[in-house]
Amino acid sequence: MTRPRADLDVSSTFLEPERFPPDEPLRWAELFGDDRPVVLEIGSGKGLFLANAASKRPAHGFFGIEIAKKYARLAAERVVKAGLTNVRMWPGDAGHLMARRVVPASLREVHVYFPDPWWKKRHKKRRVFNETLVDSIARALAPEGELHVATDVEEYFGVIRELVGNDPRFVQIDPPPLGEPESDSDYLTNFERKYRIEGRPVYRSSYRLASAPR
Template identity: 40%
Template sequence: MAGSPAPHQARPLARTRSFTRRGSRMPAGHQRAYDAMAGDFVLPVPRAADGDDTTVDPAFRLDAPVVFGRRAPLVLEIGPGSGDALRAGAEARPDWDFLGLEVWRPGIGQSLARMRAAPLPNLRLAEVDAALALASMVEPGSVREVWTYFPDPWPKRRHHPRRLVSACFADRVAAAIEPGGVWRLATDWAPYGRAMRSLLDADERFTLTSTDRAPLRPVTRFERKGLEVDREITNLNYARR
């Protein structure tokens, strides 16, 4: 029908948080790293007029060539935590740019502390709710890869609507990724892995290319703990058609 919205615009995201924010206090070393490095490595995101410090002004647009000082393939990691995968990717692919979207400021501080001795010029972080960032901040078709590693599984059925990987979120990721780009996901909660695969296998915008661990994703301490208690790690790699 004439005037109908594009598929990725059909279902606006509600402000249902897929995360809970833990304490905001940082160890002293992480705070010192944040104070020294945030000006260079943390993206200043203007906030919505009526929002908290994880929101995004709907008028704000990410200009990656300005942020990184060049044009290069862009990787977004959603919820990088202490930044293990983000740093490993930035080190392995200096010809790509990496932006982590993280709501937990102490995690950002830890990421910065861990690269203080050897800063990575192709890595940036933003304190922002990724669902809101992808809804307005990220230009359509501007991202080579989106990484969603070990999002909160919200295992109780009544909490499933809070899971990040949903039909609405898939709309936003599909809009952000360039044709041929990749959405890489991992979880150690098998029911969530099955739900992710069921959702994305049915989405005509994505094609499953591999169930192997992503080539740039390290095995983290968090993942090893899951393996030690016999949790099944689900890895999913989907190409954008």
């Protein structure tokens, strides 16, 4: 298991929630230094998606939320080591942040990759992808904004498709194609790499915010 490196300065990327007034909306322009389009990822793990996407799209701002502080720190280290300046990592709960701290219609995209399935019936209420999150995402996305989801858990995928696919605020679109990876870092996320190498199925779906009044 990789350990965070105390000697690496990640202060440009790793945000300290204690420094922000509680429950006040985040101002993307202040966080990124300009008015760029913002892409948000829920449950970033060690930050492979953020690092790859941020290097391919330098004019966008990428905001990762990761509840495990250690992973949030590792993700920040990954992007700092890659010399990327357009990523910010928030160590904290995505459900809370999405419900309380995102300015309505302010995000270009939301990505949720391999959310923890919480297999046991009594634990399923801990799942991050639920009705409340869908409401928060619908509120947070700008017109024509996109939601991209992937999971290896067929049952969870069914729940997500029911929640979003039956919601008139969203229209289903084709997920972006996955390329043939040429290196270890050439995957969508760490979990996508693990499951693809193991030959396990990966279920993906994408949605666009419908233009009809909500």
